[in-house]
Amino acid sequence: MIESDFDKIDAVLIQFKGRKGSLIPILQNTQAQLGYLSKEALEYISEKTKIPVAEIYGVATFYAQFRLEPIGKNIIRICHGTACHVANASKISEALYEELKIVPGGTTKDLKFTVEEVACLGCCSLAPVIMINDKTYGRLTPGKIKDILAQY
DSSP states (O other): OOHHHHHHHHHHHHHHTTOTTOHHHHHHHHHHHHSSOOHHHHHHHHHHHOOOHHHHHHHHHHSTTOOSSOOOSEEEEEEOSHHHHHTTHHHHHHHHHHHHTOOTTOBOTTSSEEEEEESOOSOGGGOSOEEETTEEEOSOOGGGHHHHHTTO
16 A cells, blocks of 8 residues: 555544444445555554454455455446346356456456456346446447457
8 A cells, every 4th residue: 555545544534533333434435545445454444443453354355345356447347137148148258258367256467457247237138238337338249359348
């Protein structure tokens, strides 16, 4: 972590100072500021709040909303809802993972992309579908993936 990261955490801690039951909002706001909850951030929060680091890790790992690893600049969501499943979404996933050289749910080494598989993006008529950040790409084939990624 860099010095400004500690300043960001301090700002969050000041916001919730003295409030009981504020660990989850502290973690949410810290993650919003830093992008994820690093080991150093959790230890710093523990030191400042006097909440045992094991308790903080327990909360951070219990809730799916918290990320303990950095995420990519661009978030790719692959729809695996029924319509996309029937339209061969698994082949789209395979093409993405192969092109990005990551495992499911992973982040590229250059932190450019993070891939998440989701239950439904609500674009069933465009199946199979992915979203990169807020842009939707539908009626995909594995052959289109490389050109789409090249736009980022």
